[in-house]
Every structure is written in C-alpha cells, then in structure tokens.
Amino acid sequence: MAVYQDDFPIVSAEKLSDTVFDFKVSCPQLASDAFPGQFIHVICSAEKLLRRPISICEIDKTNSTIRFVFEQRGEGTRLLSGKKAGDTLNILGPLGKGFTALYAYDSAVVVGGGIGVPPLLEVAKSFNGACDAILGFRNSEAAILIDDFFDVCGDVSVTTDDGSLGTHGFVTDVLRKRLENDPPQVIAACGPTIMLKNVAALAKMYNVDCYVSLEERMGCGVGACLVCACRTRDENGDIKHSHVCSDGPVFNAEEVAF
Amino acid sequence: MSADLSVNIAGVEFKNPVITASGTFGFGEEYNKFYSISLLGGISCKGTTLYPREGNPPVRIAETPMGILNSVGLQNPGVDEFIDRHLPFLSQHDAVIIANIAGSTEDEYVEAVRRLNGTCVDMVELNISCPNVKEGGVAFGTKPESVEKITSAVKKVCEQPLMVKLTPNVTDITETALAAEAAGADAVSLINTLTGMRIDIKTGRPVLHNNIGGMSGPAVFPVALRMVWQVANKVSIPVVGMGGISTWQNAVEMLLAGASAIQVGTACFNDVFAPLKIIDGLRKYLDENGYSSVSELTGGVEIW
Numbered sequence: 001m002a003v004y005q006d007d008f009p010i011v012s013a014e015k016l017s018d019t020v021f022d023f024k025v026s027c028p029q030l031a032s033d034a035f036p037g038q039f040i041h042v043i044c045s046a047e048k049l050l051r052r053p054i055s056i057c058e059i060d061k062t063n064s065t066i067r068f069v070f071e072q073r074g075e076g077t078r079l080l081s082g083k084k085a086g087d088t089l090n091i092l093g094p095l096g097k098g099f100t101a102l103y104a105y106d107s108a109v110v111v112g113g114g115i116g117v118p119p120l121l122e123v124a125k126s127f128n129g130a131c132d133a134i135l136g137f138r139n140s141e142a143a144i145l146i147d148d149f150f151d152v153c154g155d156v157s158v159t160t161d162d163g164s165l166g167t168h169g170f171v172t173d174v175l176r177k178r179l180e181n182d183p184p185q186v187i188a189a190c191g192p193t194i195m196l197k198n199v200a201a202l203a204k205m206y207n208v209d210c211y212v213s214l215e216e217r218m219g220c221g222v223g224a225c226l227v228c229a230c231r232t233r234d235e236n237g238d239i240k241h242s243h244v245c246s247d248g249p250v251f252n253a254e255e256v257a258f
Numbered sequence: 259m260s261a262d263l264s265v266n267i268a269g270v271e272f273k274n275p276v277i278t279a280s281g282t283f284g285f286g287e288e289y290n291k292f293y294s295i296s297l298l299g300g301i302s303c304k305g306t307t308l309y310p311r312e313g314n315p316p317v318r319i320a321e322t323p324m325g326i327l328n329s330v331g332l333q334n335p336g337v338d339e340f341i342d343r344h345l346p347f348l349s350q351h352d353a354v355i356i357a358n359i360a361g362s363t364e365d366e367y368v369e370a371v372r373r374l375n376g377t378c379v380d381m382v383e384l385n386i387s388c389p390n391v392k393e394g395g396v397a398f399g400t401k402p403e404s405v406e407k408i409t410s411a412v413k414k415v416c417e418q419p420l421m422v423k424l425t426p427n428v429t430d431i432t433e434t435a436l437a438a439e440a441a442g443a444d445a446v447s448l449i450n451t452l453t454g455m456r457i458d459i460k461t462g463r464p465v466l467h468n469n470i471g472g473m474s475g476p477a478v479f480p481v482a483l484r485m486v487w488q489v490a491n492k493v494s495i496p497v498v499g500m501g502g503i504s505t506w507q508n509a510v511e512m513l514l515a516g517a518s519a520i521q522v523g524t525a526c527f528n529d530v531f532a533p534l535k536i537i538d539g540l541r542k543y544l545d546e547n548g549y550s551s552v553s554e555l556t557g558g559v560e561i562w
C-alpha cells in the first residue's frame with residue numbers, strides 16, 4: 001500500500017462550531033489509495049516538531065479530495081485551525097489499517113462519541129445505506145455532521161449528555177436497546193476510551209462483532225518508533241503492546257485490553 | 259567531478275556518512291515504503307535485547323519546543339527474532355547494518371552480541387545509554403569503570419567492529435569516551451537522549467507514564483555538537499555524531515566538530531525524507547566549496 005508525504009492544497013476550510021473545523025484537501029493519489037478509518041499525520045505549523053494524527057472523514061475519489069474534521073484541543077490544532085482555503089498542508093498518509101475488516105459484513109451500526117464521529121462517516125457510506133448511526137455529543141452545540149449521516153444511513157439516533165438534542169443520555173443506552181431488538185452484524189465505534197470500553201462490553205454481551213478506533217500520542221505515525229503503544233491481548237490472552245499507528249488505529253474490540 | 263561522500267569507520271565502508279538513528283527508524287521496513295533505504299549510508303536498528311521486551315506503558319512521548327521526550331523503554335522482539343525476521347530484509351539492501359544492543363546485565367549484553375556472530379550485521383552499536391529502563395542501559399554508561407568493564411566483556415566476543423553509544427547525562431563525557439576507547443571500542447557514537455520531564459498542569463501528573471524520558475530533536479543539537487567536539491578532541495577512534503540533526507547544515511557543523519559520520523533520528527518524524535535531503539545538501543555543499551571528499555570536513559572547525 002502506497003504512502004505519501006507532500007504539500008497539498010486546502011480546497012475548503014470551514015467551521016462547524018466554535019471549536020470544530022472541517023477541511024478538504026486536494027490530494028489525488030492519497031485519496032485514491034485511502035480506506036475508511038485510516039488517518040493522516042499533519043504538520044500544523046513550522047513551530048511544532050511533531051505532526052498531529054487526524055482521521056479521514058470522507059474520501060472523494062471523483063474529485064480527488066479527502067475531508068477531515070478536527071477539534072481545537074491544544075496549540076497544534078489551534079494553529080491548524082488558522083489555515084485557509086488556498087494554503088498548503090504537509091500531510092503524511094494514508095496511514096493505519098482502517099475499518100477494512102468491515103468489508104466482510106453486509107450491514108452495520110456505527111457508534112460515535114464527540115470528535116470520534118467524523119471517521120465513521122466514510123465507514124457508513126461504504127455500506128450503501130445498510131448502516132445505522134448512533135451519535136453522542138455533550139450538548140446540541142457540540143453536535144456535528146448529523147445531516148451528513150442522515151444522507152448516507154438508514155437510521156440516525158442522536159444522544160446528548162444534557163438532553164439538549166435527541167435522546168437524553170449516552171450512546172450505549174440506545175445501542176443496548178438496538179442490540180436487544182435488532183442486533184446488527186457488526187459495530188464500528190470511535191470516541192472517548194470509556195465509551196469504547198462500554199460499547200465493546202455490550203457487543204460482547206450480545207455476541208456481536210465490534211471494531212473500535214483507538215487514539216494514542218504519536219511520533220513517526222508509520223510504525224517505526226514504537227511510541228504509540230496500546231494494550232492488547234495476544235492469542236493466549238496475554239497482555240502485549242500493539243501500536244496504534246500501524247496495527248490500528250482500528251482494532252477488533254476483543255483484542256483490546258481496555 | 260562530484261565529491262566523494264564515502265567514509266570508512268573502523269574498517270566498515272559507508273557510501274555516505276548519513277545513518278538513521280536507533281529507535282527512530284525501526285528495522286528500515288517502514289521508511290522503505292517512501293524511498294529505497296539503499297540510499298542511506300547505514301541504518302542503526304532499534305535497540306535489541308537478548309529476550310523480547312514489551313517496553314513501558316503509554317504515554318511514551320511528549321512534545322517540547324523543537325524537541326520531544328520519549329520513554330519507549332526498549333520495546334523490541336529480542337535478538338533471535340531480529341536475526342530471523344528483520345535481518346533478511348535489511349540484507350537485501352545496500353546500507354550498512356548496525357545492530358544496536360542493550361541489556362539488563364553484562365551477561366545479557368555478551369550473549370546478545372555473541373548471537374550476532376556469523377550474521378550479516380556489519381557493525382555493533384553498544385547501547386549503554388538508554389535512560390528509559392530501570393536496570394541496565396544507562397547504569398552501564400555513566401561511570402568510566404563500568405563503561406570499560408562492559409565494553410571489554412563485549413569486545414571479547416564481538417566479531418564485528420564495536421561502536422559504543424554514550425550518554426550525555428554525565429558530568430564529563432570525555433571520561434566515558436576514553437574508557438570505551440581504552441577497553442577496545444572501535445568507534446564511539448553520541449549523544450543518546452538527555453533525561454527530561456514534562457508535567458500536565460491539568461492533571462498534576464507527568465505527561466510520560468515513566469515520569470521521565472529522553473529528550474531529542476533540534477533543541478538538543480547545540481549540546482550534542484559541543485559534546486562531539488569535546489570527545490573528538492580526546493579520542494583517536496572515529497566519532498559518530500548525533501542529536502538534533504535535521505538539516506544538511508547541522509550535518510556539516512557536526513562533521514566540522516569532529517564527527518566522521520552522523521546519525522539522524524527525530525527529524526524523520528517531521529519529514530520522512532530528512533536523511534535524503536541531508537545527503538543531497540552535503541553533496542552540494544562539498545561540490546560548491548571545492549572539497550574532494552566528505553572526510554576533509556571531519557574536525558575542520560578552526561577554534562578561536
């Protein structure tokens with residue numbers, strides 16, 4: 001699988017909320033090689049030595065663009081949010097294994113929490129309508145991409161922690177009901193670790209396959225420096241360190257030692 | 259005619275003086291997806307121990323202005339798997355293969371190095387300077403007596419030229435360099451990382467799970483340059499310089515300070531092509547300034 005490192009032009013840079021930004025970059029080869037759930041490693045500014053890992057939200061092979069949506073968390077993402085359409089961005093990618101294991105299933109439910117929602121959009125699209133989404137946010141102001149999911153999913157459920165939009169509660173409340181009544185073939189989840197842990201536990205309880213996308217701080221992003229370790233189990237159930245950038249970011253939830 | 263970039267270090271011929279640094283370049287497989295690793299002078303492999311190690315729990319990396327701290331803790335598959343699974347790939351390429359060996363005890367170092375005998379490893383880099391493991395590693399590297407002891411023990415069994423990698427976390431690095439030379443080291447390489455720390459003020463906890471880690475990247479370059487200069491003035495074996503090199507200009511400085519070759523590590527995290535850009539820049543610099551060989555630069559600094 002080919003990987004690229006180059007300067008690519010930003011074709012659009014929009015704001016989805018006070019702290020969340022939506023970028024599209026023109027990168028023909030990268031877009032043609034990318035899979036759902038893979039990520040890019042981006043230089044936010046010459047001031048920052050390390051790149052920042054950001055998931056691919058949409059891959060547009062016709063227009064040769066990729067879209068990513070990111071939240072301003074610290075200095076790096078703040079500097080990145082200052083970029084405009086027409087600026088170039090140095091990107092390394094596409095990286096990681098992505099949600100390719102999902103190609104073996106006919107229908108899915110994607111479960112996203114907060115800024116974990118974006119990478120699930122391309123996953124949902126790949127099911128051509130045979131996918132439902134359960135999306136959770138802090139409150140209505142933090143809700144993003146809901147219309148995008150409506151466009152490509154059968155059913156979309158939204159939850160907020162404070163009840164200001166959709167169902168009052170957590171994604172796991174909705175997922176539990178869904179698993180009781182109409183279990184999907186597979187679940188794909190991305191969001192805070194505690195949410196992933198609870199989703200994985202539910203999936204196991206109802207005996208449904210589940211894939212989760214993990215986050216860890218990164219150096220190289222390509223599997224060479226071993227800094228992005230996460231705890232997983234090997235065939236014998238023993239704990240080992242896998243690497244989010246190269247073994248993941250998507251893992252079978254059964255393998256992850258939360 | 260273009261300048262000769264090749265260097266000979268302890269009998270090992272490098273086609274150019276740019277080597278990728280241990281722990282930042284894996285076993286070469288990942289970066290070979292971007293360019294042929296045969297373009298490199300050499301590859302210093304990930305620090306390898308007699309038995310596999312899982313390394314430290316995450317978080318293992320923290321950022322600092324123009325630098326990073328890491329606390330990987332020598333995660334590696336062990337020397338046997340290095341030989342069986344990774345050496346065959348490296349041997350298909352035309353870069354000098356340097357095995358970077360670490361251990362918790364002298365016996366572990368000796369046995370790991372012994373197992374490299376008869377393999378296609380071209381050179382051994384003795385890592386007695388890893389700051390991220392509880393026992394061993396840097397414990398062997400901070401006192402001249404222990405540097406001398408471990409170097410001579412390893413030298414007895416090592417078939418390849420032996421390069422000892424020094425830690426900067428000492429009062430006078432020339433003492434450990436001289437100890438390595440006295441014990442039979444064929445070359446020294448420096449610097450490994452400088453111990454450092456960051457604290458997350460939101461949680462009141464260190465960013466790194468190991469609390470402290472090793473600092474590298476452009477921020478450490480002046481310290482590394484000073485140490486290479488001091489060591490090169492004291493020892494008569496070749497010195498391989500590293501620490502924060504990210505441009506060809508840095509590489510020229512390091513050579514002028516006394517290095518015979520250089521290693522590039524953290525720079526690859528920012529720019530995967532950094533080692534190749536450094537090779538190209540060096541070549542142009544030599545040609546434009548009328549040098550016939552890169553080794554003419556070594557130790558060329560004219561001090562005030």
Ligand SMILES: Cc1cc2nc3c(=O)[nH]c(=O)nc-3n(C[C@H](O)[C@H](O)[C@H](O)COP(=O)(O)OP(=O)(O)OC[C@H]3O[C@@H](n4cnc5c(N)ncnc54)[C@H](O)[C@@H]3O)c2cc1C
Nearest residue numbers: 052053054055069070071073074075076077215216217249
């Ligand atoms: C595979 C992967 C995919 C991601 N996808 C997205 C996405 O689609 N949208 C989005 O908004 N965010 C995403 N993140 C998180 C994003 O990488 C961090 O929010 C970002 O690195 C923070 O950088 P900063 O300089 O703003 O923050 P700081 O806190 O100032 O960063 C300091 C250092 O810590 C690292 N860091 C801090 N938080 C994280 C984190 N959660 N994960 C990894 N490294 C971190 C930074 O990269 C940097 O090296 C993803 C992370 C990973 C690992």
Ligand SMILES: Cc1cc2nc3c(=O)[nH]c(=O)nc-3n(C[C@H](O)[C@H](O)[C@H](O)COP(=O)(O)O)c2cc1C
Nearest residue numbers: 279280281305328385449450474475501502523524
């Ligand atoms: C993530 C990481 C892992 C490292 N692992 C090793 C190692 O296994 N053995 C070793 O001798 N040095 C190791 N080092 C140190 C580097 O080889 C090098 O000495 C140091 O980073 C300074 O060079 P640089 O600033 O160019 O990175 C590591 C450095 C980093 C950043």
Ligand code: FES
Nearest residue numbers: 219221223226245
């Ligand atoms: S970030 Fe270097 S191995 Fe994952």
